[in-house]
Amino acid sequence: MNDMINVSYDSQIPNNVGLSSDRRVLKALKKWHPGYINWWSGTIPKQFQDANVYLRTAVSVDSGGWAKFDYVKMPDYKWGVLLAPQVEDRRICFGEHAGEKAWQEVPGEYRAMLRRLIVIQGDTEPGSVEQQKFLGLTAPSLYDMRNLFQVNVEEGRHLWAMVYLLHKYFGADGREEADLLLRRSSGSEEAPRMLGAFNEETPDWLSFFMFTYFTDRDGKMQLESLAQSGFDPLSRTCRFMLTEEAHHMFVGETGVGRTIQATLNAMSKAGITDPYDINGIRDLGVIDLPTIQKKLNLHYSLSLDLFGQEVSTNAANSFNAGIKGRYMEHRLKDDHRLSDQTYTIKTLEDGLIVPKIVPALSAINMRLRDDYVVDAMGGINRWNRSIKREKIDFTLRLPHEGFNRSIGLFAGHSVTPNGEVISKSSWDTQSVDWLPSSDDASFIVSLMKPCHEVGKFASWIAPPKVGINNQAGDFEYVQLHMA
């Protein structure tokens, strides 16, 4: 059993899938590797490729201690193929195959469906690195710069994880898809990334924190539901990815939290109690809370789009097939087939938002999104507690699910953050109050001055409470100037 846990570094690609004895896949991955390094070097600016970054590397899949921290140059990072240990006699726990043995190979009838989901998952990972590629240049501290690069190398590893599945289980078309994953590019006209949110810009660090809070959390929910998959290698790889994902959301939650804290500290010092004294607050070199709310509105609504249509036959089919389950499927107490159950969604009828009862099977995407909203509330409540502690009269809120949507039942409609349906012309005049305006954007960008001095932080963000791997406050997380 131990060889399932220990990682083999005997070949170029650290792995616990016995790559060295799988000549065919090893060869395919070695062929793919230069293209990957080429993509990485072309994405992350050169000066950071040469820096020593204090990174964690996955060295085992043992839940007790899977990571090792050390200085690494990013192009030398060991992007490995790591799957959670195989569970003996694992059974499919939902859909029409419930109770059957999990598949170790791809069932022919589900090949296209599985490949599509793996490709979509794989496509988001490099997409996010591309979106974040210039942020190193304006990092508010070396601590934050290190966190950015940690997230980036792990998203790179998640791409490897999907590419491994494509090479191992999907033959020639899998190889072709793996190549295409390096060919598409975030925001590109000709070959954009597959899902909307991964073609948006991440122009500043507050966007990065909102992205890792809201969009990486979609990643968590999608990985959780793929971790339920009857296709065992997919399940195992997603389970291990989830251990890394937790840190990405930590970076997001604490990043937004520290931004709020710096604002509160500056307001208190200057004796400002009105959170809407925008100019007074901005003059202090911090981001006012209403603007933070607008950034939240934007990234939340973009992330809701990632759950797909509220009513989806794709989702029903992949649930029936045992390919993609619900969040925590194994803990749910029902028949796990949903043959005659219902689920309530919201829809628009005659300009009003009303509840609608639909077959539960068709509402799998909606259900996952509802679970996501609950999950996303935790951090919001903690941010609000810190605002309350300073006695500032302001509460951050998640906007209505219909706000600013491009996918699903609300796409093409104008819905306020409070859930009021309004005309297109009212939207056009009022949306500057709800989404970052170009003025907001240029103000935030004006704060994005690099702060690369050891132990120092930019004005707009408070230092973290604890260091990475318990390092002291003056730890040099990134060594930029090499002798």
Ligand code: BYC
């Ligand atoms: N943008 O029936 P529907 C992460 C398409 S994030 C553009 O609802 P389905 C990460 C859809 O493809 C997690 N197109 O589809 C986070 C379909 O097109 P076709 C990524 C969209 O399949 C941060 C059509 O509309 N993983 O890991 O039920 C950093 C009908 O839609 C969008 C996954 O998403 C969109 N937003 O649901 C790094 C898991 N939404 O095929 C990484 C795998 C829908 O009819 N993917 N469409 O031409 C899935 O499970 C599903 O594909 C989706 C969509 C949930 C995304």
Ligand code: FE
């Ligand atoms: Fe990821």
Ligand code: FE
């Ligand atoms: Fe992530």
